[in-house]
Amino acid sequence: MRIAFVGKGGSGKTTLSALFSRHLARSGAPVLAIDGDINQHLAEALGHDDGPLDAPPLGAHLDDIKDLLRGTNPRIASREAMIKTTPPGRGSRLLRLLGDDPLHTRHVRRAGEVPLMVTGEFDESDLGVACYHSKLGGVELYLNHLVDGPGEYVVVDMTAGADAFASGLFTRFDLTFLVAEPTRKGVSVYRQYRDHAREFGIRIAVVGNKVTGEDDLLFLKDQVGDDLLTHLVHSPWVRSAEQGRAHGGLDTLEPHNRHALNVLREAVDSRPRDWAALHRHAVDFHLRNARSWANEATGLDLAAQVDPEFVPGPAALA
Secondary structure: OEEEEEEOOOOOHHHHHHHHHHHHHHOOOOEEEEEOOOOOOHHHHOOOOOOOOOOOOHHHHHHHHHHHHHOOOOOOOOHHHOOOOOOOOOOOOOEOOOOOOHHHHHHOEEEOOEEEEEOOOOOHHHOOOOOHHHOOHHHHHHHHOEOOOOOOEEEEEOOOOOHHHHOHHHHOOOEEEEEEOOOHHHHHHHHHHHHHHHHHOOOEEEEEEEEOOHHHHHHHHHHHHHHEEEEEEOOHHHHHHHOOOOOOHHHHOOHHHHHHHHHHHHHHHOOOOOHHHHHHHHHHHHHHHHHHHHHHHHOOOHHHHOOOOOOOOHHHHO
């Protein structure tokens, strides 16, 4: 299952991405966390404190990723013809979660108790010549070519605000958790996500964060209604962890907040995967990109990359 955490900057989405990833890993479930935020702090939130994480970023190796994933697909002539939205087809290299393949072997490192991939930072060489979404191309291609099964989890910490709508990446998830503080600014991103996601049938569940009392909870219920799935209360445990002083792992997280993590998992597990819909969204956004800029940039008709006989899923692995 694929889960995105989104929200206003400072809402706590990175913290909740890390808590949920650790909660899943602690249960023994296969889980991969992906830092897809322009500010790369997920490794630290996962408990990595041994200096820089030795994980080659996806964004810096996009050409190699394209070469691997296009496999022997006859519809994709070269890495130059493959863009971030290119969907898989017959002959494409499909991946199993945390499988023994070059992409996972090269790009996955353990942060604390959780396997992690990173997109890479927006560095000085990018200033004025690139947008951060170019670095997210590796994540989009990875999710397009991933055949994950029930009980397997990919947790992505997304960019802040409604910026995720600048690409089709927001359609790659089974469930999107929108982290909202009980403030007007905190719920403003929710309204943007709600309106955009509704157009594509994307399921959003709001997770209230930093709730300090009944008034905060009533405010969230009034603002987001039935989309409010659960909430976390103000957490001394999280503050201690951010200061490097937390002990005892998630066992010592506040009981209400541990319960909220269980609610999140139950919501994810109750969502059946619709492979046809997932692929349909991928094809739709690929064709949008082809018409908008990619056909002109490559000199090709990239609609021809769509394999009408292909639907991803376990059967495609055969």
